[in-house]
Amino acid sequence: MGLACYGPKIDQRLPGVNYGTLGNNLPPPSQVAQFLKDKTIIDKIKIFDLNPDILRAFANTGISVTVTVPNGEIPKLLDIGYAKSYVDANIKPFYPQTKIDVIAVGNEILHWETPEVQNKLVDAMRTLYQALTQSGINTIKVSTPHSLGILLSSNPPSQASFRPGWDVGIIKPMLQFLRETKGPFMVNPYPYFGYNLPQADFLLFKQKNGVFDPFSKRTYTNMFDMLLDAVYVSMKKLGYDDVDIIAAETGWPSLGETFEPQCTVENAASYNGGLLRKAVTGAGTPLMPKKKIDIYIFALFNENTKPGSNAERNFGLFRPDFTPVYNIGIMKGQPLLPEPPKPLRRPALPQPQPRNPKESRNRKPGRSPAPAIPVQPLPQPAAPAGKKFCMPKPGATDAQLQAALNWACTNQGVDCTPVNAGGACFQPVTLRSHVAWVMNSYYQLHGKNDFNCDFSGSAVIVFQDPTDFYKHLKGKIDHLIGDDFVAMED
Structure with missing residues (x-):
């Protein structure tokens, strides 16, 4: 049956998946490749390294592969000799038998790395691309995925912009490189991180x-x-x-901790089902109706050794035995998850008179304002007194918390002196209490966007006083944040 049940389209894009390997019970890559080829409609994968076993397994399958160069390689890739040897060792042995289409240089560099590494990113991309072409490879694109922390604002979309400094200092030359090489701009949009109950339908493709x-x-x-x-x-x-956009990583977990009620099979199926509909129908967005956007769902498997809360280990479409966690139409011959009802148009109201006198002059005489859908503000989280806080997840390890502290206190604009010895917020002297203060400071300082409260999956947004939040955590908590936590008004 194949794709017949979807109504074939010439411009149809099939879905991709992120193939993570942080599990001790995952099937061998050869079985994974055969399963995807024979049983699913997935036609591309993205991996987070250059795993030679995976690259060999996907040879001659027709499935496209995006590989990832580790962040630590970026400074070394500035040297063309090193870049050529890197290509010789990690790409040429597998290409073109394995359909490598994109090399991602690092992952979310602007979000997590130091300015020193950030400022070397574009040059490393250029040098790696030069090494590919000198090796006779001219069909592989070079790019890098970004978290949406690169945005200064995103609401409403029409008023969005990149963060000052990054915009012209790094992103603009990167976009110029991508235009020259016809490479994609890769972003990782995660509505999941902005979950709140009043907005749930909007996040889950059920609006x-x-x-x-x-x-x-x-x-x-x-x-x-x-x-x-x-x-x-x-x-x-x-x-x-004019540069193409790829949604390189996005998804929704099907299971979480008791403090993660949004992590359900129903919600994961609804969100990923919506992504799948967009992929197979080739639907664009309101501002890009004709653009066909590649989407890579996160993730292929539940990964049982992934650090963080239970949600981090349950993003998979499949269990390690290849059984689907839920059915959304990813298997060959299955229908897509039904599409939600079309938006209802409410009774039209007259448009407000334009504020700009020039608009009045340009309006045709005798023509009344066209009716429009009334302006509706975006739903806001149900937060007491309008406050939101960024806190460490209870499942976060000390190593994760220390990494978050080190990163936020190094060249990210956060003044961490209050949690240093002798500082106003040094007491209580616990890592979790110090990290809570720093995470929330970073979150508030950088615009209170949901994607600013991630810290590699070790943080969570809460809508109540942190002291109350900690009282509801499962298990024993030795120290409450209490008065030492600096709450910042929304």
Whole structure:
């Protein structure tokens, strides 16, 4: 049956998946490759390294592979000799039998790495691309995935922009390189990190009433489209709206801790089912209706050794024995998960009179304002007194917390002196208490965007006083944050 049940399209894009390997019970790559080829409609994978076993396994399958160069290789790749030897060792033995289409240089470098590494990123990408072409390889693109921490704002999408400093210092030359080499701009949009109950339908592709952007006059039925359009607008402001966008990583976990009620099979199926519909139908976004956007769902398998909370280990579409966690149409011959109802148009209201006198002059005489969907503000989290906080997840390890502390206190704009010895917030002297203060300071300082409270999966947004939050954590907590936590108003 294959793709017949979807109605074949000439411009159809099939879904990709992120193939993570942080599990001690995962099947061998050869079985994975055969399963994806024979049983699913997945036609591309993205891996987080250059695993030779995986690259060999996917040879002659027709499945495209995106590989990832570790962050630590970036400074060394500035040397063309090293870059050529890297290509010789990690790409040429497998290409073209394995259909490597993109090399991702690092992962979320602007979000997690130091300015020293960040400033070397574009040059490393250029040098690696030069090494590929000198080796006779001219079909592999070079790019790098970004968290949406690169955005200064995303709401509404029409007013989005990249962060000052990164915008012209790093992102603009990167986009110029991608334009020259016809490479994609890779982003990792995760509506999951912004979960709150009033906004759930909008995040999960179940919205019945559209959310209206009064500046672009576009209506949105899901957060995924809003985030991609925010990236597109930011690129357009720099003059690079012609560069293709790839959603390199996005997904929803099917199981979580007791403090993660959003992690259910129903929610994961709804979100990933919405992604799959977009992929197979070739649907664009309100601002990019004709652009076909490749989507890589995170993740292929549940990974039982992944650090962090239970949610981190349950993003998979499949269990290690290849049984689906839920059915959304990823298997050959299965129908897609049904599409939710179309947005309801509410009774039209007259448009407000334009504020700009020039708009009045341009309006045709005798023509009344066109009716429009009333402007609807985006749903906001149900937070007491309008406050939101970024806190460490209870499942976060000391190593994760220390890494978050080191990163946030190094060249990220956070003044960490209050949690240093003798500082106002040094007591209680616990790592968790210090990290809670630093995480929240970073979150508030950088715009209170949901994606600013991630810290490699070790943080969570809460909508109540941190002291109350800690009282509800499962298990024993030795120290409460209490008065030593500096809460910042929303």
